[in-house]
Amino acid sequence: MTNERELPLLPLRGILVFPYMVIHLDVGRERSMAAIEKAMLDDRIILLTSQKETEIDSPNPDDLYEMGTIAEIKQLLKLPGGTMRVLVEGISRGRIIEYLEEEEYFRVSVEELAEAKRSMTPELETLVRGMTHQFEEYAKLGKRVPLETIGTVLAVEEPGRLADIVASHLNLKVPDKQTILEAMSVELRLERLTELIMREIELLELERRIGQRVRKQMDKAQKEYYLREQIKAIQKELGDKDERQAEADEYREKIAKAKCPKEVEEKALKEIERLEKMPPSSAEGTVVRTYLDWLLVLPWTKSSRDKIDLTRSEEILNQDHYGLEKVKERILEFLAIRKLTPKMKSPILCLVGPPGVGKTSLAKSISRSLNRKFVRMSLGGLRDEAEIRGHRRTYIGALPGRIIQGVRTAGTRNPVFLLDEIDKMSSDFRGDPASALLEVLDPEQNSTFTDHYLEVPFDLSQTLFVLTANTLHTIPRPLLDRMEIINISGYTEDEKLNIASRYLVPKQLEAHGLSKDVFTLEDDVLLKLLQGYTRESGVRGLERQVANLCRKIAVRWVKQEWEPHTLTVEDLESTLGAPRYHFQAAGKSPEIGAVTGLAFTEVGGVVLTVEVTPLPGKGRLTITGQLGDVMKESAQAAWTFVRAYANQLGIEEDFYDRTDLHIHVPEGATPKDGPSAGITMATAIASAIAKRYVRHDLAMTGEITLRGNVLPIGGVKEKVLAAHRAGIKVVVLPEENRKDLEEIPENVRKVLEFHFVSRIEEVLKLALLPLAHSDKVQENVPVHSYSQSGIPDTQPIREERPTTC
Template sequence: MTKKRELPLLPLRGILVFPYMVIHLDVGRERSMAAIDEAMLRDRMILLAAQKETDIDSPTVADIYTVGTIAEVKQLLKLPGGTMRVLVEGIARGKIKEFLAEEPFFQVRVEEYAEGPGPMTPDLEALTRGVTDQFEEYAKLGKKVPSEAVGAVLAVEEPGRLADIVASHLNLKVAEKQVVLEALDVEERLERLTEFIMREIEILELERRIGLRVRKQMEKAQKEYYLREQIKAIQKELGEKDERQAEADELREKVAKAKLPKEVEEKALKEIERLEKMPPASAEGTVVRTYLDWLLVLPWNKATRDKTDLIRAEEILNEDHYGLQKVKERILEFLAIRKLTPKMKSPILCFVGPPGVGKTSLAKSVARALERKFVRMSLGGVRDEAEIRGHRRTYIGALPGRVIQGLRTAGTRNPVYLFDEIDKMTMDFRGDPSSALLEVLDPEQNNTFSDHYLEVPFDLSHTLFILTANTMHTIPRPLLDRMEVISLSGYTEDEKVHIAQRYLVPKQLKAHGLNSEILSIDRNILLKLVQGYTRESGVRNLEREVASLCRKVATRWVKKEWEPHVLNEEDLEEMLGAPRYHVQLAAREPEVGAATGLAYTEVGGDILTIEVTPLPGKGNLTLTGKLGDVMKESAQAGWTFVRAHAAELGIPEDFYDKVDLHIHVPEGAIPKDGPSAGITMAAAMASALSKRAVRCDLAMTGEITLRGNVLPIGGLKEKVLAAHRSGIKVILVPEENRKDLEEVPENVREAIEFHFVSRMEEVLELALLPVRTDGYEVPLAPLFAPGVLPVPAPAGDQPVSKPL
């Protein structure tokens, strides 16, 4: 049954009133108090509707639910401060059909829904009984509904009224109660209410189970504590002391103070319980004690704070190292990003370069710049996986791996950890240590690094790993994939002299008890020392030679045979002997069959003269000079190219049936290998067969294919530096290596003319001179007349020559 009426509206915040519900309301807003006053002037009837959002102080029409409760104001009490306390009783549901006014209060036209007793269908009776039973269970579990209220609810027989009273007693949100209020159909209302009661019962059951579990744990802990205290009291009265118990208590106290991760703490407590049950003289007890010592001493949560002052870090790097600009830039980039995102995963840096270029000392400088602890582990010759992951505790004398040992030494979980000489790691039947290192170095895995000895994960993601290697090709590919490779090529002569002046000489003078007044070494002498007494990419031998000079001067100073002065060239040769090395200079004049190539060795770059001599024969190719397989294959490829292009070079097409070629690379005792001599060999063969000399001021490097393409090579900077030292003025470089030229020092780039080639024809055009030039004669006596090759003579005739 419905009827329409006009009523003032009171918006409710955080509360909802059902029909048949009597409640006190505190009213303080002006429009709400005006609505109460209007209701008192009329018939005391008012509509109570809930707000959708409780934090809105001045609600609009859209902020109020359209279904509310028509209520009668039973009592009004004005409180100090201008507020009211109103006692209201819900009468019936009311649905807002129209808002008539919003000021000075909400005036609405309401359609009233009055519920009377209706027929009790079987479905309705089943729903009513279900709600009654569930409410009883809810009251027992929650213990928040008074027993009198439960009795009053159970006494209600009308289904609609029962639903409203039960909903008012449930701990529901306003939006959920609104769902029940808006259900005008009694059967639908009971269904909605059943869903809410069942959910609340499940939550109460879960709270009860959690409470029981917590209470049992507390009771167990209290019981154990009480029993232990009793044991202590009894032992004290008897004057006895259980050593095992005292040791276990001491270990438990250490575990509590160490603040270990939860998993580690559980493991430690479990091992302490095992230790308690062991006989005092048990051998396994020693194993458990050692294991507990390791767990307690490792820096699970100890970390140093990074010093991310970029200016200071740059000063430290420049103070410790000369040059190496790209390396320093990468380290400063890491520090800058570390400052912006402290939780960034640390990169895995790998310094690759020849010996003595400062890889290890650079890692120490990084640690000093960050103010982190520094740990070094040499991997040279490591072939046992247990060196990385440790031994299992079942072995006698088992210990954690060296990674964990290094962290114990550092005392922090975020040191700078240097793995030295990773390219010299090997493997055998004891396992593959490089595969074990994958877990250490992979940023996706090392936050749960598992050591066989510890048997609990350790977080290595905060550690900054730096690796060093001399060459990259011996590093396993999966390991290399996880690293950021930074190449440290060798130093130029100028850089070596600067390093000696700034670092090596002052260091060695101090180490030998001398000073700059007793011994002074100027730049020219240091340059002589670099050129004549050392042959390396780094500065390690240079430091040894400086130390040797200091020792000899110190001896003479003590004998009073040395007068302080600037060291001169005569002193240098007297102390160190004649220069041991001579820079291989380029040829003074062009030669037929001799081309200058560029090589990349472990001690830097060098120039390589490739000699080719044609001999009467049957097309055989002889290679000498201790060449490797790759170099031999390059010679075969060059030989094929020359044969394929004989006509263009002015060589008879059938020359290979009458001529043998002997290719020799001087310094035969030194092994040589690599593809970058391909175009040099081809040029030398073309020169020897066509009798066209190769320019003496030109050097070349590049790999050749059968079709005559020139492929890129590595180590361009070192090769160019070697060419510069040797007086080369022109260098032929593969086109694809153009981008690598920026690594070459600017003063060297300006002194050399570079030609970038992509085809062998371009190489020959630039490298070979004409057969005859004005004023030029072939310096070596040719085997045959210029421009001709021997051919078999006809029967009975003298040998004849055939022009090329």
């Protein structure tokens, strides 16, 4: 049974009214109050329709559901503030057919949907029973519906009305209630209502289980707290103290004072909880205590404040080191930028040079100039990755790595950290420490360096890492890419002389309890000492010889066999014995088949003589002197070039059909290799075949190609210094090495004559004497270096080092 009527409409937010439902409504919107006033003037009948979205304050027809409830206004009460409170009772369902007015208030044409009485059928009775059973279960679990209300609701006999009343007592959302309201079929309404009640029962069951679990945990925690407080009170009365609890409290107090990062603090508190639950005699407890001690002792936030004064820093560097201008300049650049931007990430400096040139002491000087703590770690022979990253705590005797240990020793998180001898690391089945260092020496990553033992990140970005190495070819390329390379070449004789007179001699005199009154060393005697008793790029051996001299004089001084005076060269030889080293000097006269070459070793530059002797034969080439593969290939290339360009060199073209050639580099016990002896060998071969003399005051270095091009080489400074020590006057270098001339000390550049060549013909033109001159020179086939006494110099027995040409 349906009929149409025009009614004012009251939009509802967040609520839905069913038929037969009595409810109070608070109304405050102007349009809604106008609709109520209109209904009061007519027959108190109004349509109640819910909004689809509760956030909308001024709804449109599209924002309202079509199905609503026709209700009667039972009571109206105006409240202070201009709002109304109305008491309404639902009568029947109503569907909106058309909106007649929207401006002042909503006036709509409504189709009233009166519900016809239904006789009870078996199917309907089953649905009613199922629904009432579920409602009773819901009321029992939710405890939101009073018992008397349950009885009143279940007393309703009409199925449709019963469904509406039950739905009004459920805690459902408006869209769910709307589905019940829109179900005109009683069977459909009961089915939907049963599904919704079952869903609500499941949610209530889950809520009850969660509540029980939370309540149980809270009860347990409260019980433990209560019991602990009782134990504390009993122990306090008895004068006893729980050792485990006292230890845990002590650790907690230390953590509160340590100001650790949040992640570290959480990790430490977790370990303390574990410690509390362990028996005092547990071995695991010792591991946890050691771990906590490490966490608490590390300087997580403690930093030393840099005192950057460039004038003071420059004075410190000049006090500690003589020369090394480029290295000092780079250090001062770093300090200047550090002063301008204190938060700049520290670079990774790698000092590369021979032993004894002051790499380690430079790092100490950097530490002094920055007023930072200094930590040194030697990487020589290191082959276990755990030395860098630490051991995992599953191992007995596990400890953090040497990096974290060094930071702990420094006591600050921004020390100057010296990693010594990084080129002497190795790897085996235990790990690759060079790969472990990749994270440590990367300014982009080391802010979260994680040690295997700590298991929490430690910030190393403020730590200034300084590395030292003798060579670069043994350092892995990825690790080398993270460093800023600063090359430190060997010292010149003038620099060594100044270092000895300014630093070494005063230091050793003081160390041996002697004074300047006992003996003094003049520069000429010091020069003889460093030339005749040392052979090195640095000054470590020179310092040992000065110490040896001080010891021997100290013995004679104590025995009263020494009269204070200035040492002479004769005193030096009588005290230390005959000189051990004789630098190979330049030849006294030109020779055939003997050319002076320049080589680079771990202890600096040296001069090498390449000897070539032609023999009757069939073109066979013999190479001796323990040469490496690279130098053998250079000899083959030089031999091929001379054969190919024999005509241009003034040599008979078929000479190789009746001539064998023997190339030898003296000191055969010393391994030699490197790509810089090509032009030396080619010149020696051309001299021997053409029987032209070679200038004795000239030395050369450079590689050769089959076409006669001269290729650039490395170690120019060391090689030129060696030539200078040997008395060479002219040095031949590849054209592309002209840029390296600025690295050579000015006092050496002044006394040497440099020639830069790009073709072997230019080398031969410089090195080989003209034929007219060669005819005047008496041929001297044996190639020896003789001392002033006429006796051939003998080389002392010493450790052999590989020579790189």
